[in-house]
Amino acid sequence: MIRTSRRTLLRTGAAFAGASALGFPSIVKAQAEKIRIGHLTPLTGFLGVIGVYAQLGVKLAAEEINASGGILGKQIDLLSEDSINPATASTKAQRMLEQDGAVVLLGEISSASSLTIMQVAERNKKVFFSTGARSDALRGKNCNKYSFHCDIPNTVMVNAVGTALSQKGMVKGKKFFTLTADYIFGHDLLKAAKVFFGAHEANLIGDELIATDVTDFSPYLLKVRQAKPDVVCCNLAGNQVTNLVKQYAEFGFPYPLVGFNLNTGDAWAAGAGNLSGTWPTVWYHTLQNPTSQAFVAAFTKKYGKPPENHAWIDYITLKLLAEAINTTKSTDSGELIAYFEKQSQFDIGKARKAYFRSWDHQLVQEAYPFTVKPKDQMKDQWDMLVLGEVVPTANDPLEAIYPTREQNPCEMKS
Amino acid sequence: MQFEFLLEQVVNGLVLGGYYLLIALGLSLIFSVGGIVNLAHGAFYALGAYVCVELTKRLGFGASVVVSPLAVALLGILFERFILRRFYTADPILSLLVTFGLAMVAEQAIRMIWGAAPVSTEIPQAFRGSVIVGDFLFSRYRLLILAVVAAILLGIWWLLQKTSFGRVVRAGIQRPDMVAALGIRLQPYMTAIVMLGVGMAALGGAFFAPITTVHPAMGAEIMTIAFVVVVIGGLGSFWGVIIAALLVGVVRGIAIHFEPAAGEASVYILMFLVLLVRPRGLLGERIEKFE
Numbered sequence: 026m027i028r029t030s031r032r033t034l035l036r037t038g039a040a041f042a043g044a045s046a047l048g049f050p051s052i053v054k055a056q057a058e059k060i061r062i063g064h065l066t067p068l069t070g071f072l073g074v075i076g077v078y079a080q081l082g083v084k085l086a087a088e089e090i091n092a093s094g095g096i097l098g099k100q101i102d103l104l105s106e107d108s109i110n111p112a113t114a115s116t117k118a119q120r121m122l123e124q125d126g127a128v129v130l131l132g133e134i135s136s137a138s139s140l141t142i143m144q145v146a147e148r149n150k151k152v153f154f155s156t157g158a159r160s161d162a163l164r165g166k167n168c169n170k171y172s173f174h175c176d177i178p179n180t181v182m183v184n185a186v187g188t189a190l191s192q193k194g195m196v197k198g199k200k201f202f203t204l205t206a207d208y209i210f211g212h213d214l215l216k217a218a219k220v221f222f223g224a225h226e227a228n229l230i231g232d233e234l235i236a237t238d239v240t241d242f243s244p245y246l247l248k249v250r251q252a253k254p255d256v257v258c259c260n261l262a263g264n265q266v267t268n269l270v271k272q273y274a275e276f277g278f279p280y281p282l283v284g285f286n287l288n289t290g291d292a293w294a295a296g297a298g299n300l301s302g303t304w305p306t307v308w309y310h311t312l313q314n315p316t317s318q319a320f321v322a323a324f325t326k327k328y329g330k331p332p333e334n335h336a337w338i339d340y341i342t343l344k345l346l347a348e349a350i351n352t353t354k355s356t357d358s359g360e361l362i363a364y365f366e367k368q369s370q371f372d373i374g375k376a377r378k379a380y381f382r383s384w385d386h387q388l389v390q391e392a393y394p395f396t397v398k399p400k401d402q403m404k405d406q407w408d409m410l411v412l413g414e415v416v417p418t419a420n421d422p423l424e425a426i427y428p429t430r431e432q433n434p435c436e437m438k439s
Numbered sequence: 440m441q442f443e444f445l446l447e448q449v450v451n452g453l454v455l456g457g458y459y460l461l462i463a464l465g466l467s468l469i470f471s472v473g474g475i476v477n478l479a480h481g482a483f484y485a486l487g488a489y490v491c492v493e494l495t496k497r498l499g500f501g502a503s504v505v506v507s508p509l510a511v512a513l514l515g516i517l518f519e520r521f522i523l524r525r526f527y528t529a530d531p532i533l534s535l536l537v538t539f540g541l542a543m544v545a546e547q548a549i550r551m552i553w554g555a556a557p558v559s560t561e562i563p564q565a566f567r568g569s570v571i572v573g574d575f576l577f578s579r580y581r582l583l584i585l586a587v588v589a590a591i592l593l594g595i596w597w598l599l600q601k602t603s604f605g606r607v608v609r610a611g612i613q614r615p616d617m618v619a620a621l622g623i624r625l626q627p628y629m630t631a632i633v634m635l636g637v638g639m640a641a642l643g644g645a646f647f648a649p650i651t652t653v654h655p656a657m658g659a660e661i662m663t664i665a666f667v668v669v670v671i672g673g674l675g676s677f678w679g680v681i682i683a684a685l686l687v688g689v690v691r692g693i694a695i696h697f698e699p700a701a702g703e704a705s706v707y708i709l710m711f712l713v714l715l716v717r718p719r720g721l722l723g724e725r726i727e728k729f730e
Contacts, residue, residue, distance in 0.1 A: 264557075268650075
């Protein structure tokens with residue numbers, strides 16, 4: 026046994042206390058000179074594949090901001106973690122705000138997790154940018170003053186694809202069969218799809234609610250065949266989309282497959298030769314715009330592959346947040362909210378500038394339908410998609426494709 | 440018409456069950472002979488898929504779906520020789536821990552080699568599309584999988600029942616001490632069984648690579664359904680696992696026909712009911728502790 030004399034113990038203790046008094050203040054000071062920002066996104070589970078891209082995007086933004094002097098002269102200390110599920114997302118968000126000292130939160134893809142983080146943000150009176158969640162309900166009945174929504178909502182995705190399909194004569198009088206993700210996002214997307222079908226004289230002849238952990242779609246595909254629709258419509262999310270697309274190609278049905286939701290990460294995962302049809306997107310790396318192309322170049326240089334749309338949206342969100350903090354010279358929630366509610370305009374790498382709509386905090390921006398390139402025309406495995414005409418067209422106001430206040434009312438408590 | 444639709448789901452369930460069998464049977468065999476619950480089994484399934492995708496770029500899908508399981512089976516030799524062999528007589532908790540750890544290591548290794556984003560491959564053109572037999576529709580590709588699974592099952596049955604290899608393995612399962620007393624070393628047989636088991640899992644991964652998302656966590660995902668099948672059939676029972684795999688596929692299909700949202704839950708409800716009535720599973724050995 027090692028014996029420690031009382032004297033040695035006291036001496037060591039005194040030395041430690043002395044070192045603490047001298048050394049720790051500088052550490053504390055160093056920490057105080059950073060602005061801590063919390064980032065949550067699913068890195069595991071059915072949305073994990075696209076969440077990984079989101080994390081790469083936000084890290085690149087933080088590095089670029091820090092390299093150019095930080096915000097308010099301070100470096101960003103980005104805390105980025107796996108949100109896992111709604112309950113864990115909420116717990117982590119609370120910890121980031123209460124214990125880690127995050128001044129603002131951003132991230133998330135799952136609408137269910139985003140909803141719980143929104144509640145934490147409201148309780149703590151801190152701003153949260155929901156970067157990748159698309160449920161209309163988050164902007165409508167669940168909206169709150171502290172939450173901002175960066176991705177396009179379900180209604181916009183339905184309008185983007187629906188408009189493209191209408192132009193091809195694939196909507197009016199046609200029989201649709203939908204496959205829907207069985208959680209808040211899917212339910213919400215189906216609701217938006219039903220509104221669109223109703224307004225454009227299309228018939229919904231069947232819908233299947235599908236759990237998020239389903240990997241084999243063959244029983245559902247048999248039900249599609251039994252219903253004999255004109256068009257099959259995918260309202261799924263994450264890995265579900267990839268699995269459906271691959272298995273739809275496997276069965277080789279004659280009914281065209283389209284979708285109201287798809288992320289480029291899911292399209293890449295499905296691979297060339299499996300994906301077909303018309304789908305919506307918020308951004309694609311071939312978009313010809315100087316800001317977008319600068320981001321694509323920086324991302325590709327750093328990570329050796331082009332960015333996915335969630336990488337882009339988390340990147341531009343941190344950039345516009347930095348711009349807002351630098352302009353208002355404050356991280357105070359009230360001042361930031363007031364700044365965004367003035368509908369300040371931001372360059373997000375698209376033809377038209379974007380702004381947060383004051384009454385529901387939705388980032389109003391352009392969207393695109395896309396189709397799939399023939400395999401022999403793809404330059405590489407990432408060059409899969411052909412962007413369609415931007416929606417809304419240049420002559421229409423940006424808000425034309427977004428739900429109106431009457432369609433998706435939002436009551437914010439002040 | 441409703442009945443025909445239901446029957447179509449039942450037949451499709453049998454096909455899917457055949458696929459579950461590829462993963463569950465190896466898991467069960469390794470437990471039977473070595474007494475080890477191999478939590479790393481899913482890792483070999485994932486490796487089979489990744490190696491197949493990688494080889495397809497060079498050799499085409501046909502050759503890759505054969506070479507990939509063989510390559511993974513060779514890896515199984517190292518797995519048995521340097522890891523499993525140390526734990527046959529040890530406390531079962533140790534083998535659980537080590538195979539669980541290995542599963543995590545394998546998942547991270549895949550992430551480091553191939554990246555976190557999924558990789559993809561596609562079905563050869565000849566096997567795309569469906570065939571209609573009578574009133575039933577089948578995916579051409581799944582019929583191919585079913586034919587291969589049936590051939591493998593037949594082969595394994597023949598190996599275990601009709602060869603001297605099978606006699607030693609069966610004796611080893613029932614009375615390893617007696618086999619040892621007769622001067623037969625069980626270790627080479629164990630190596631062969633592990634090769635067979637992980638090779639089958641890899642074949643499952645290779646076959647499913649073109650029709651499912653190939654991502655690092657796919658091994659962990661498949662383990663849930665593999666365990667459900669093994670537990671329903673009875674751990675260590677050859678025929679039990681076969682019946683359970685087909686039953687799971689069929690029950691899921693019927694559930695989706697009547698109540699789509701309950702499709703996944705139905706499998707666990709089935710497991711719950713079987714365990715309630717027969718804690719050892721359908722054809723498992725009696726576990727006195729529970730009965």
